[in-house]
Amino acid sequence: MSFSTFNLAAFETAHQDARHVLATDLDRICRDTGFLLLEGHGVAQSTIDDMWAAATAFFAQDATDKRKVSPPYQGYPYGYLGPETEALARSKGEETPPDLKESFNGGPLAVPQDAGDDARAFCYQPTLWPDLPGFRPAWEAYYSAMEALAARVMRAFAAALQLPDGYFAPFIAHPISALRALHYPATDTAPLDRQQRAGAHTDYGSLTILLPQPGRKGLQVMRDDSWIDVPAHEGTFVINIGDLMARWTADRWVSTMHRVVAHPGQPPRQSLAFFHQPDWDAEITPLDGSDTYAPVCSGPYLMQKFQATGV
Ligand SMILES: O=C(O)CCC(=O)C(=O)O
Ligand SMILES: [Fe+2]
Numbered sequence: 001m002s003f004s005t006f007n008l009a010a011f012e013t014a015h016q017d018a019r020h021v022l023a024t025d026l027d028r029i030c031r032d033t034g035f036l037l038l039e040g041h042g043v044a045q046s047t048i049d050d051m052w053a054a055a056t057a058f059f060a061q062d063a064t065d066k067r068k069v070s071p072p073y074q075g076y077p078y079g080y081l082g083p084e085t086e087a088l089a090r091s092k093g094e095e096t097p098p099d100l101k102e103s104f105n106g107g108p109l110a111v112p113q114d115a116g117d118d119a120r121a122f123c124y125q126p127t128l129w130p131d132l133p134g135f136r137p138a139w140e141a142y143y144s145a146m147e148a149l150a151a152r153v154m155r156a157f158a159a160a161l162q163l164p165d166g167y168f169a170p171f172i173a174h175p176i177s178a179l180r181a182l183h184y185p186a187t188d189t190a191p192l193d194r195q196q197r198a199g200a201h202t203d204y205g206s207l208t209i210l211l212p213q214p215g216r217k218g219l220q221v222m223r224d225d226s227w228i229d230v231p232a233h234e235g236t237f238v239i240n241i242g243d244l245m246a247r248w249t250a251d252r253w254v255s256t257m258h259r260v261v262a263h264p265g266q267p268p269r270q271s272l273a274f275f276h277q278p279d280w281d282a283e284i285t286p287l288d289g290s291d292t293y294a295p296v297c298s299g300p301y302l303m304q305k306f307q308a309t310g311v
Contacts, residue, residue: 005038006039008038035239047142050141051138052213054135069130071128077306078125088199092202100197115280143179150276175276176280209238243305284296
């Protein structure tokens with residue numbers, strides 16, 4: 001199979017019939033694979049380059065320095081997660097060895113004044129900044145760019161679902177999205193049985209904006225019971241639907257299983273994953289008016305999903 005490409009700028013500047021054709025195509029992709037390659041995103045290359053440099057500098061530190069920003073307690077959503085700390089397949093109930101990866105995670109850049117105690121105790125906990133010159137500005141610029149891009153994609157999603165363009169805006173006024181920089185070290189020896197760089201899982205939220213390291217393969221999606229490679233092209237983001245969006249659309253759209261495969265002798269790989277998540281209080285009710293799923297509140301839903309993957 002080949003991956004469908006969606007050009008966001010082309011969609012945004014198209015009128016009437018042409019726009020309708022592109023929106024219909026987007027709906028088809030989201031129903032079919034839930035994965036697409038995004039072009040015409042307009043994110044400045046310097047924002048991307050600075051973020052790669054920051055992530056590379058972070059992971060190049062020695063373990064002691066990386067651990068200075070480890071989560072202070074189990075369940076804290078942000079900070080450095082070293083090797084052996086997460087197995088994503090556990091979110092699907094599969095017992096596997098830990099994923100062969102490390103990550104640095106951060107949350108929203110600001111706390112809304114009216115945030116409740118439960119939200120403050122989880123997604124509005126502070127990001128733990130490493131002591132590296134330039135890291136925080138690069139991270140914040142990239143996070144902001146992803147937040148803005150996700151809002152544009154959500155407008156296109158509204159059109160694809162034949163809703164008014166601004167339909168999702170009230171649900172994503174203060175999104176509780178997370179940014180994760182990932183580093184998969186080179187694999188020298190054979191992985192353990194059923195061990196992957198990232199075990200098979202679906203993402204939890206509305207949509208994920210992934211930037212795989214250009215030219216480094218490994219991300220695969222499940223299609224008709226086999227694993228298909230997702231290409232990693234320079235300047236192209238990979239967008240995928242998460243569980244919450246599948247639920248919102250009453251399973252019209254699919255949250256597809258994916259993984260990062262491990263083989264012996266792989267070079268190191270990096271990626272940047274932005275997990276877009278509607279406002280803490282946003283109530284997610286099936287858009288088709290059906291009772292396919294009971295309404296859920298975005299924040300508590302995320303928190304419950306998040307707690308399933310620790311090792
Ligand atoms: O590194 C990648 O390409 C994908 C990572 C991923 O799927 C995730 O962290 O949810
Ligand atoms: Fe994922």
